[in-house]
Amino acid sequence: xxxxxxxFSNNTVKRLRSLxxxxxxxxxxxxxxEGLRIIAEARDSKRLPEIIAFSAAGAKHPLAAGxxxxxxxxxxxxxxxxxxxxSKMSGKDNPQMLLGAYRQPETSLERIDxxxxxxxxxxxxxRDPGNIGTILRTGDAVGAGGLILIDxxxxxxxxxxxxxxxxxVFTQAIATASWRDFQAWLRSDAGQLVGTSLKxxxxxxxxxxxxxxxxxxxxxxxxxxxxxxxxxxxxxxxxMAGRADSLNAAVAAAVMAFSxxxxxx
Amino acid sequence: xxxxxxxFSNNTVKRLRSLxxxxxxxxxxxxxxEGLRIIAEARDSKRLPEIIAFSAAGAKHPLAAGxxxxxxxxxxxxxxxxxxxxSKMSGKDNPQMLLGAYRQPETSLERIDxxxxxxxxxxxxxRDPGNIGTILRTGDAVGAGGLILIDxxxxxxxxxxxxxxxxxVFTQAIATASWRDFQAWLRSDAGQLVGTSLKxxxxxxxxxxxxxxxxxxxxxxxxxxxxxxxxxxxxxxxxMAGRADSLNAAVAAAVMAFSxxxxxx
Numbered sequence: 001x002x003x004x005x006x007x008f009s010n011n012t013v014k015r016l017r018s019l020x021x022x023x024x025x026x027x028x029x030x031x032x033x034e035g036l037r038i039i040a041e042a043r044d045s046k047r048l049p050e051i052i053a054f055s056a057a058g059a060k061h062p063l064a065a066g067x068x069x070x071x072x073x074x075x076x077x078x079x080x081x082x083x084x085x086x087s088k089m090s091g092k093d094n095p096q097m098l099l100g101a102y103r104q105p106e107t108s109l110e111r112i113d114x115x116x117x118x119x120x121x122x123x124x125x126x127r128d129p130g131n132i133g134t135i136l137r138t139g140d141a142v143g144a145g146g147l148i149l150i151d152x153x154x155x156x157x158x159x160x161x162x163x164x165x166x167x168x169v170f171t172q173a174i175a176t177a178s179w180r181d182f183q184a185w186l187r188s189d190a191g192q193l194v195g196t197s198l199k200x201x202x203x204x205x206x207x208x209x210x211x212x213x214x215x216x217x218x219x220x221x222x223x224x225x226x227x228x229x230x231x232x233x234x235x236x237x238x239x240m241a242g243r244a245d246s247l248n249a250a251v252a253a254a255v256m257a258f259s260x261x262x263x264x265x
Numbered sequence: 266x267x268x269x270x271x272x273f274s275n276n277t278v279k280r281l282r283s284l285x286x287x288x289x290x291x292x293x294x295x296x297x298x299e300g301l302r303i304i305a306e307a308r309d310s311k312r313l314p315e316i317i318a319f320s321a322a323g324a325k326h327p328l329a330a331g332x333x334x335x336x337x338x339x340x341x342x343x344x345x346x347x348x349x350x351x352s353k354m355s356g357k358d359n360p361q362m363l364l365g366a367y368r369q370p371e372t373s374l375e376r377i378d379x380x381x382x383x384x385x386x387x388x389x390x391x392r393d394p395g396n397i398g399t400i401l402r403t404g405d406a407v408g409a410g411g412l413i414l415i416d417x418x419x420x421x422x423x424x425x426x427x428x429x430x431x432x433x434v435f436t437q438a439i440a441t442a443s444w445r446d447f448q449a450w451l452r453s454d455a456g457q458l459v460g461t462s463l464k465x466x467x468x469x470x471x472x473x474x475x476x477x478x479x480x481x482x483x484x485x486x487x488x489x490x491x492x493x494x495x496x497x498x499x500x501x502x503x504x505m506a507g508r509a510d511s512l513n514a515a516v517a518a519a520v521m522a523f524s525x526x527x528x529x530x
Contacts, residue, residue: 041508130395134513143506164513171508205527238523241408243306243436248399248429251519254512258503258520259527262470 002068002078008088012079016053016101017089022155029104031157035096036064041167042102043067049100051077055086058097091159104157107176109148109185117145118211119260121253122182124228125219129154133164134250139172142257146173150182183231186214195224195232196252198245204236209260217253267333267343273353277344281318281366282354287420294369296422300361301329306432307367308332314365316342320351323362356424369422372441374413374450382410383476384525386518387447389493390484394419398429399515404437407522411438415447448496451479460489460497461517463510469501474525482518
């Protein structure tokens with residue numbers, strides 16, 4: 001049976017709340033997901049939270065009730081609490097009525113099976129967690145296998161990234177790696193590394209993409225560093241019709257990913 | 266000569282700071298843009314701020330110095346101030362060293378010349394200012410004429426939208442309209458209204474797009490309301506390969522816009 005918790009000082013409340021900080025996420029190995037939609041998505045992907053917190057109203061939805069019961073049956077902790085405390089935990093004024101703490105998956109490159117999908121997205125030094133979540137969501141929609149985060153990227157398990165992923169944090173493989181380790185892993189087997197660059201001469205619509213294709217997306221401010229571009233098997237340009245010289249990183253990833261997929265029809 | 270201002274209580278400081286609020290933006294008819302990149306972009310589009318604020322370091326850049334001088338020559342106000350005060354005005358811990366207040370353009374539909382571009386983006390009840398700014402940025406890159414905001418959208422002149430637009434707020438036409446007024450305006454001349462829908466049977470890659478083409482993007486949570494879909498001349502679907510049933514609104518706009526453009530090659 002779920003416990004009722006009404007004190008901000010309760011240990012579980014404090015623990016869940018701490019997961020908004022990267023350090024605590026790392027030391028606990030947990031991350032937060034909010035809302036029935038994402039938590040149901042997780043369950044469909046065979047993932048249950050280790051801790052689930054909910055309001056009395058939130059538990060009334062049959063889907064939520066089922067997930068709460070399944071969480072407890074699997075040895076997890078369930079607490080019923082107030083909207084105020086849920087708000088404190090999620091950092092939102094209008095909190096979702098359901099909030100789960102999930103075990104972070106292992107993110108080593110070795111866990112990536114590149115034959116599992118024709119397309120993968122790799123991002124270099126991406127700083128905006130919203131962009132990372134949006135790219136995960138796009139990856140799910142386009143049929144990519146997952147996202148490889150190279151160098152110092154924002155945390156894919158932050159509340160902002162999980163929110164923007166709309167559940168894709170549970171369906172896409174996620175790996176983190178240094179550039180050197182990524183290079184070694186990439187070249188240990190087949191794979192085409194594709195970058196976008198203003199300096200490229202080949203239009204992205206005219207290029208030939210091979211499977212498995214690895215799309216490399218650069219940092220929001222600087223784009224790809226020169227040596228990273230040089231490592232690419234194919235550099236293409238997305239022509240810019242206006243005054244801007246670049247797209248938002250998540251938009252560039254999506255335009256490329258959907259075009260690569262379209263080229264394989 | 267620019268004045269030096271060091272007091273938070275200074276009237277110009279208070280006025281600039283107030284522009285983070287929609288009410289003040291509306292009553293003043295001004296909006297904020299931050300950073301040399303966006304302010305230089307504005308100047309290239311023949312737009313100067315009415316008020317410009319900068320740190321001593323910010324004024325050292327020749328491009329910034331030129332814009333400050335041009336602003337004063339045009340009768341605008343220039344103030345040199347501290348990083349602390351710039352931070353207060355922009356709401357950021359690491360503020361840009363340059364900040365301008367610009368006159369908001371008139372946003373009536375009648376100002377849109379649909380023959381000026383083959384492609385236009387229309388968004389319905391878009392709530393996230395970051396999405397609006399990102400769509401403006403995409404519109405600039407893809408060669409769209411501008412963005413028409415239908416029903417109750419977030420403010421395209423908010424600090425967040427201007428920031429995400431990366432200057433495209435100065436290069437794209439922007440209109441706001443009710444759905445009824447948009448319908449009347451749209452049908453008063455040639456134009457194909459294109460929506461995306463999960464219920465559509467035609468793949469977005471197989472459809473025929475006519476100029477001028479108006480892409481209609483729905484609200485982040487609900488998508489397009491049924492009567493809005495029914496008004497579309499063409500409904501297409503972007504196939505979803507994974508578990509998610511939709512894309513981020515700015516991503517959907519970009520995938521559609523670049524595909525429409527590609528279909529015209």
